[in-house]
Amino acid sequence: xxxxxPLVGGQYLFETDTVPFLPIVLKGSIALFGPFLNTxxxxxxxxxxxxxxxxxxxxxxxAAPSSALARTASEDFYSTCFDxxxxxxxxxxxxxxxxxxxxxxxRIVAHTAEDFGRVQVTYEDGTRIxxxxxxxxxxxxHGTVLPHDYLVVKRGxxx
Numbered sequence: 001x002x003x004x005x006p007l008v009g010g011q012y013l014f015e016t017d018t019v020p021f022l023p024i025v026l027k028g029s030i031a032l033f034g035p036f037l038n039t040x041x042x043x044x045x046x047x048x049x050x051x052x053x054x055x056x057x058x059x060x061x062x063a064a065p066s067s068a069l070a071r072t073a074s075e076d077f078y079s080t081c082f083d084x085x086x087x088x089x090x091x092x093x094x095x096x097x098x099x100x101x102x103x104x105x106x107r108i109v110a111h112t113a114e115d116f117g118r119v120q121v122t123y124e125d126g127t128r129i130x131x132x133x134x135x136x137x138x139x140x141x142h143g144t145v146l147p148h149d150y151l152v153v154k155r156g157x158x159x
Contacts, residue, residue: 002033051096131145133148
């Protein structure tokens with residue numbers, strides 16, 4: 001298991017985009033979990049990056065309010081109460097799971113920047129995940145990818 005997996009490209013520039021080297025090498029070999037989603041800003045594109053990299057969401061949560069962490073080794077975590085995050089945890093998990101359950105245990109065999117803000121990730125069984133980071137619709141031969149969303153194409157079937 002790889003915890004706190006970085007959600008940034010490897011900075012290996014190929015043509016006009018960076019190559020996510022670590023996800024390409026590690027996806028399908030070990031479980032990947034991203035940085036805690038409740039310790040920074042929330043934005044839909046963070047979840048899309050998790051889908052792109054094959055990374056599961058993670059949270060640091062407590063039963064008690066965050067104020068109970070004052071003067072402890074965990075005082076830097078400023079928003080950890082499960083009751084405060086319950087709905088978002090469910091939303092993030094459900095959104096990412098819908099894409100990644102189709103490619104669980106599979107390796108990434110291709111990662112292509114189709115256009116600015118539009119990425120296609122291909123897995124060893126032929127499944128493709130099309131990710132649209134733009135504000136516009138992405139019309140593809142497999143269907144339309146909504147703005148800031150993804151489309152899973154499993155062996156010719158759209159999901």
